[in-house]
Amino acid sequence: MTLNVLVVGAGMGGLTAALALQQAGHRVEVFDRVANLRPVGAAISVWSNGVKVLKALGVGDAVEQASGRMNEMAYLDKSGKPLTRFSLQPLYDEVGQRACPITRATLQSLLLDAVGQDNVTLGLACTDFETTDGGGVTAEFSDGSTRQTDLIVIADGTHSKLRERALGRPVRRRYCGYVNWNVRVAATPDLAPLDHWVQYVGDHQRVSMMPMSGDPATPEFYCFFDVPLPADTPNVPSSYRKELSRHFAGWAEPVQRLLDRFDPAAMARVEIHDIEPLETLIGEHAAILGDAAHGMAPDLGQGGCQAMEDAWVLARALDSAGGDVAKALKAYDEARAERVGEIVSRARKRAETTHGAEPAATRAWYAELAAEDGSHIMAGMRKTILGGPLG
Numbered sequence: 001m002t003l004n005v006l007v008v009g010a011g012m013g014g015l016t017a018a019l020a021l022q023q024a025g026h027r028v029e030v031f032d033r034v035a036n037l038r039p040v041g042a043a044i045s046v047w048s049n050g051v052k053v054l055k056a057l058g059v060g061d062a063v064e065q066a067s068g069r070m071n072e073m074a075y076l077d078k079s080g081k082p083l084t085r086f087s088l089q090p091l092y093d094e095v096g097q098r099a100c101p102i103t104r105a106t107l108q109s110l111l112l113d114a115v116g117q118d119n120v121t122l123g124l125a126c127t128d129f130e131t132t133d134g135g136g137v138t139a140e141f142s143d144g145s146t147r148q149t150d151l152i153v154i155a156d157g158t159h160s161k162l163r164e165r166a167l168g169r170p171v172r173r174r175y176c177g178y179v180n181w182n183v184r185v186a187a188t189p190d191l192a193p194l195d196h197w198v199q200y201v202g203d204h205q206r207v208s209m210m211p212m213s214g215d216p217a218t219p220e221f222y223c224f225f226d227v228p229l230p231a232d233t234p235n236v237p238s239s240y241r242k243e244l245s246r247h248f249a250g251w252a253e254p255v256q257r258l259l260d261r262f263d264p265a266a267m268a269r270v271e272i273h274d275i276e277p278l279e280t281l282i283g284e285h286a287a288i289l290g291d292a293a294h295g296m297a298p299d300l301g302q303g304g305c306q307a308m309e310d311a312w313v314l315a316r317a318l319d320s321a322g323g324d325v326a327k328a329l330k331a332y333d334e335a336r337a338e339r340v341g342e343i344v345s346r347a348r349k350r351a352e353t354t355h356g357a358e359p360a361a362t363r364a365w366y367a368e369l370a371a372e373d374g375s376h377i378m379a380g381m382r383k384t385i386l387g388g389p390l391g
C-alpha cells in the first residue's frame, strides 16, 4: 500500500530514509530548515554495514568509487613509536564489504541526487506536528503552512525538537568530555602512508589521519584532533592552530606537519555529545531516526551508519506490515531500539577510555594497543557490522 511520508531533515539519515521509502513505493517529501545543505564536518567513514545499505539502495557503488582506499590501520604513541599496525583486509573479507571514508559533501550530494532535488524542500522548518482524528499526522511549518501525512519520519538530528513531541518528554544531550577538530588535508607520505588509517594517541588525546579521497590525482586525508576539555570552552577559529599546537607540543613529526598544514577556515570544531539510549524510537504515526534517535559519540564511527540501517529497517517494516503503520512502527522499534542503544553505550565507553575519563583505563588501553595484532580491534568491528540488518 502506498503511503504519504513526510521526512523532516535532509541529512544522511533523512535522505537515506527517503530513498528507501521511495523505492518501497511510497510518496515521500523531505523538508530541511536550511536553505543550503552544507554538512558540518570534513568527512565520514561509512563502515561496511552502512555501505551495504547504500548498495542495496543503488548508491553504494558511487559512494565506493568516491571514497578513499583504507587498507591498513595503525596506532602510534605520541612520540611516533608504532604500537600496532595491521591489514583491514581480513575484516573486509569476513564481512563482505570494505569501509568507505568519504567527504560529507560528496555523500550528501549523491544521496540528494538519488532522492531527487524535486522531492526535497529547503529553507522550511517543521515546527510541530499532531495526530489527526482520521489517522495520520498534521505537520506544521515555519511559514505557517501545514501538511497532512500518513507517517512522519523525524530525522532532524541530535538537537531534535520533534522527538520530544513524539516521546512526550524532553531529551537532554550529554557532553562526552572532549572536543573534536576535523579537517581535510592533502595526503602526502610524509604525513602517513596513503592507504593507512593512522592514529597517534597519548595524554588522553588523539590525532587521526584517514585516507578519504577516491581520486588518486588528489588524495586527501580526513584528519581530526581530539582533546579532553571542559564544556563551553571558547571556539575561536583564528586560534585553532595556536591552540592545537599547544595541546600537541612535542608530538611526532607527522603531527607537527599536520599542525602546520591544515586550513583553520575549513576546520570544524565539535564539542562531542550523545543522548542516553531512548526506550522507544516511535510515537503515534512517527518514527525517530538517525541522530535524533541515537546521537552518539563518534568513537565507533557508527552514527551515520546506524541512521542508514534505521532507514532500511523502517522501509522493510512498512513492506511487511502491508500499510498498517502502527504495526510497522512497532516492528521498527523492536528491531532498532535495543541495537542502537547498545551502540550508543559502547561508543560512550570507547570515548571515555580514549579520552581519559578514568586515567588507569586509558593507560591500560595504551598497553593493550602495544600488544594488539589487530584481531581484537577487528573482532569488535565485525560484531558491529554483522549485527546490522544486512548481516
Ligand SMILES: Cc1cc2nc3c(=O)[nH]c(=O)nc-3n(C[C@H](O)[C@H](O)[C@H](O)COP(=O)(O)OP(=O)(O)OC[C@H]3O[C@@H](n4cnc5c(N)ncnc54)[C@H](O)[C@@H]3O)c2cc1C
Pocket (backbone or CB within 6 Å): 008, 009, 010, 011, 012, 013, 014, 015, 031, 032, 033, 034, 041, 043, 044, 045, 046, 047, 050, 124, 125, 126, 127, 155, 156, 157, 158, 160, 161, 180, 182, 270, 289, 290, 291, 292, 298, 300, 301, 302, 303, 304, 305, 306, 307
Ligand atoms: C566528529 C564526528 C565524526 C563522525 N564520524 C562518523 C563516522 O566516521 N561514521 C559514521 O557513521 N558517523 C559518524 N559521525 C556521526 C554522523 O555524523 C551522524 O550520525 C550523522 O550525520 C547523523 O545524520 P542525521 O541525518 O541523523 O542528522 P543531521 O546530519 O544532523 O541532519 C539533520 C538535518 O535536519 C535538519 N533539521 C533540523 N531541525 C529541523 C526542522 N525543525 N525542520 C526541518 N529540518 C530540520 C538540519 O538542518 C539537518 O540538515 C560523526 C559525528 C561527528 C560529530
